[in-house]
Amino acid sequence: MLEKINSSEDIKKLNIEEKKQLAEEIRRYILEIVSENGGHLASNLGVVELTIALHSVFDLPKDKIVWDVGHQTYVHKVITGRREELKTLRKLNGISGFPKTRESETDCFNTGHSSTSISAALGMARARDIKKEKNNVLAVIGDGALTGGMALEALNDAGCSKTRVTVILNDNEMSISKNIGGINKILSSIRTKKGYTKSNLSAKNVINKVPVIGPIFVKLVQRIKRSIKQLIIPKMYFEDIGFRYLGPVDGHNIAELERMLNISKKLEGPVLIHVLTKKGKGYKIAEENSDRFHGIGQFDLETGKPKKERDKDYSKVFGEKIVELAKKNEKIVAITAAMRDGTGLRKFSEEFPERFFDVGIAEQHALGLAAGMAKEGIIPIVSIYSSFYQRGYDQVIHDIATQNLPVIMCVDRAGIVGADRRNSSRNIRYGIF
Ligand SMILES: Cc1ncc(C[n+]2csc(CCOP(=O)(O)OP(=O)(O)O)c2C)c(N)n1
Numbered sequence: 001m002l003e004k005i006n007s008s009e010d011i012k013k014l015n016i017e018e019k020k021q022l023a024e025e026i027r028r029y030i031l032e033i034v035s036e037n038g039g040h041l042a043s044n045l046g047v048v049e050l051t052i053a054l055h056s057v058f059d060l061p062k063d064k065i066v067w068d069v070g071h072q073t074y075v076h077k078v079i080t081g082r083r084e085e086l087k088t089l090r091k092l093n094g095i096s097g098f099p100k101t102r103e104s105e106t107d108c109f110n111t112g113h114s115s116t117s118i119s120a121a122l123g124m125a126r127a128r129d130i131k132k133e134k135n136n137v138l139a140v141i142g143d144g145a146l147t148g149g150m151a152l153e154a155l156n157d158a159g160c161s162k163t164r165v166t167v168i169l170n171d172n173e174m175s176i177s178k179n180i181g182g183i184n185k186i187l188s189s190i191r192t193k194k195g196y197t198k199s200n201l202s203a204k205n206v207i208n209k210v211p212v213i214g215p216i217f218v219k220l221v222q223r224i225k226r227s228i229k230q231l232i233i234p235k236m237y238f239e240d241i242g243f244r245y246l247g248p249v250d251g252h253n254i255a256e257l258e259r260m261l262n263i264s265k266k267l268e269g270p271v272l273i274h275v276l277t278k279k280g281k282g283y284k285i286a287e288e289n290s291d292r293f294h295g296i297g298q299f300d301l302e303t304g305k306p307k308k309e310r311d312k313d314y315s316k317v318f319g320e321k322i323v324e325l326a327k328k329n330e331k332i333v334a335i336t337a338a339m340r341d342g343t344g345l346r347k348f349s350e351e352f353p354e355r356f357f358d359v360g361i362a363e364q365h366a367l368g369l370a371a372g373m374a375k376e377g378i379i380p381i382v383s384i385y386s387s388f389y390q391r392g393y394d395q396v397i398h399d400i401a402t403q404n405l406p407v408i409m410c411v412d413r414a415g416i417v418g419a420d421r422r423n424s425s426r427n428i429r430y431g432i433f
Contacts, residue, residue: 001025006081008055008106019056019254023048027282029083030074035301037090039097040071042280042293043142046172046251050140050275051075053257057265058136060106066121068141068151070098070111071295080106113388114361115148117141118167122158125165136265138166143187144175144338147360158270159242166264167243167272170251172279175338176294181360186237191248191276238272247274252281291341315412319344322381326352333357333373335382337366343383343412363388367395367407374405382407386414
């Protein structure tokens with residue numbers, strides 16, 4: 001099946017059973033490549049059905065899909081004519097592991113840093129309206145990336161915009177580690193309320209067909225339903241800020257996903273589809289250890305064990321040292337922006353849970369938080385990858401440096417980094433893990 005797929009058009013010709021088979025073949029293919037080359041595994045295994053459904057319903061490149069972070073686009077690349085090239089992943093001059101507009105016209109926007117997709121999609125949708133065109137624009141964003149301030153700023157703008165744009169929330173309850181924060185709590189409460197949208201939409205379609213009285217009745221019923229919904233689904237956050245909320249939908253059920261996507265196409269204004277997926281889906285070892293299989297080096301497919309043990313690197317030394325120092329000085333706290341394991345802070349988080357702060361993918365906030373703590377005599381150690389420090393540039397200057405506050409900033413993955421050396425002209429990622 002896989003050999004026959006060279007573009008979205010080929011996907012559209014398949015029936016559901018064939019698509020299911022294709023999903024399994026794509027999983028196997030990605031597993032083989034990533035176990036050999038290293039790469040982002042768990043997130044890609046989680047979006048196989050979602051990507052197939054998106055390509056079944058939408059027409060790329062006319063329709064635009066902006067993938068947040070972009071680490072989950074291997075499936076999209078396989079489908080859009082880059083199946084063989086994917087074998088060059090993480091090799092010199094090889095294919096990029098992220099969307100690259102110069103690689104394919106179906107990659108409509110370059111990503112890498114988290115939480116940019118809703119802004120970009122809204123921008124593309126507004127541009128479409130100005131040009132009086134009709135195409136669909138979507139952002140696919142994870143629940144982790146939704147903790148980033150930029151995503152929340154964009155939701156705020158999109159929600160009241162009346163612009164036809166769709167946000168697909170790929171909710172697998174994980175960032176790299178377990179996702180955190182208040183919005184994640186809202187999502188947890190919605191996750192369990194399956195099937196609301198289904199009854200809501202089908203009832204609306206039937207009643208709407210009754211002449212004159214139908215639409216008035218629909219409005220009344222909707223108002224009542226909305227109040228009931230407020231009771232059933234605590235805090236309809238997305239509807240309250242102006243989105244039409246669809247879901248939650250099983251992200252591994254292609255037929256159900258296609259049905260939801262087709263509904264979204266007919267709706268005006270901003271829509272959010274809440275898709276529930278399992279990180280690492282289909283490869284048990286990754287399902288059970290999705291944090292370790294988020295981004296991984298070469299590993300043995302049978303056992304899931306790494307082929308090479310990690311050398312003692314900066315992060316490891318840092319992780320050991322900070323624990324040693326924290327034992328001697330109880331004012332030391334550690335702050336991470338969703339990168340506990342990558343920055344070597346796991347041991348610290350286990351030994352000093354009350355002095356460890358994972359703030360989500362929120363580098364600006366991490367630095368602002370550290371500034372506040374330092375002002376009050378605490379010793380905050382903030383560890384962020386070099387590339388992501390860019391997000392907190394203003395906070396470093398405005399909140400920390402100009403007030404001369406003693407915040408200790410540790411820069412992980414600075415310079416040219418071993419396994420990250422995808423620095424050929426097409427793959428520059430400045431050392432992002
Ligand atoms: C600004 C920024 N900070 C940190 C990262 C590192 N990072 C890459 S993916 C990821 C987790 C994303 O979680 P989610 O959006 O839920 O996607 P999933 O992998 O779970 O599908 C993180 C923290 C990043 N890419 N950009």
